[in-house]
Amino acid sequence: MSHASTLAREVPLEAAWETSSHSEVCCLIYATQNGWKLPILFEEMGVPYEWALVDFDEQEQKSARFLAVNPNGRIPALIDRGRGVTVAESGAILEYVAERFRSPLLPTLEEHLGLHLQVKQWLYWQVSALGPSMGQAMYFQRIAKVRGHDDPFAIGRFIAEAERCLQVLNDQLAASGGPFVLGERCTLVDVASFAYGASAYWANVDVSEMAHLRAWLDRLHARPSFATGLGVPFARPAFFGPPHATDDEIEAEIARNAGQFAVETKAPR
Template sequence: MIDLYSFPTPNGRKISIALEEMGLPYTFHPIDIRKGEQFGAEFLKIAPNNRIPAIVDRETGATLMESGAILIYLAEKSGKLLSTEHECRMRTIEWLMWQVGGLGPMLGQVHHFVHYSPDASDYARERYLSEAKRLYGVLDRRLEDRDFIADDYSIADIAAWPWISRFDWQGIDLNEFPNVRRWYVSLADRPAVQRGYDVPVWINDIPRP
């Protein structure tokens, strides 16, 4: 049994979607970041960086923070969504790192400067909107001749998809990125993705382009 400490954000949804896809039993423990619960002393013991998501594996006693590390851990535990073949495995990890180091942080800045910071400068908005479009372009080119980011469906797809699901907030027209659009819709149609998206409760329907 996995204890998942999270909240329905793009980073949080990565893990609930992965758990659903892998078929691992888990219990959800909400950490309401709107109320600052991520700074509580008990959560700090699990996640020293005070960020969701985090997990506790009751079987091993392991605790883990950082969504990318959690995805690798769960993939290795379940034997799913991370190939054991060297080239495919490294390609999956490569694109997972691209997401956690680039796509997620940059799209997060778009959310902040476009939606949460009314006093943000035009420079800040333009900087991050331009970078968002560049990253969508990177992903679109990657998906030009393949169904999934790392050939087989993997944790690289699961890491990126929840951030792309905020395309409307990011001011992105998915029709400008047809390969991303096709990939995004194909994942949105997966029952496990739909279940993981709605953890812990339904908030809104998965956005559709």
């Protein structure tokens, strides 16, 4: 159940660089697993933020204006008008924002060296392992296949790798004792990993035997900051499957999602 955010303020993309009394920072995002990381972060910190929609239907992530912030042409990105800097790549953004606002989501080196390093280790794991394997599992099933490119080997390969990563997360939750990935404290690792773990349904990864992962997902779905963040820019409950979405919502999302991305390939030389 998502709640309306009292911290978030939407601005048009063209106004994202303009100073505002609401917040010095503006998140450039769309409603995806990487995009939701930023609203979840700000909601969890309790810090006001602005956000601008980078509209995938208009391919705005490939526009000159956006590429000037992130030449890689992918969301999320952050504009910090207060300090006159921009940053892209979700892991780098989470670290920067947590340090800028001195958030306990990233303990400092001085406060707790061991936990600081664990947060970095698992954050890099999320962006390099969990995210890409889930992303490819979803891409081959929810985009390529729906658009007529069914590749059972690629689908099987990425489901297996995504499942392996979610099992690693499940085992880490068992080892730490929870309730968060690294134990008692909510960290950037929970912020970064939640929407991907929650999307196991969309990636067709079977997590029915992963009790620690499922309990963690239920806890974070029920946590007001995470639930609110998942609604900015907008909710896509179909990614999380029943009971979060109805059959009609899932059907509608299958068609809409597939239409948002081009299927680009190149023949090997």
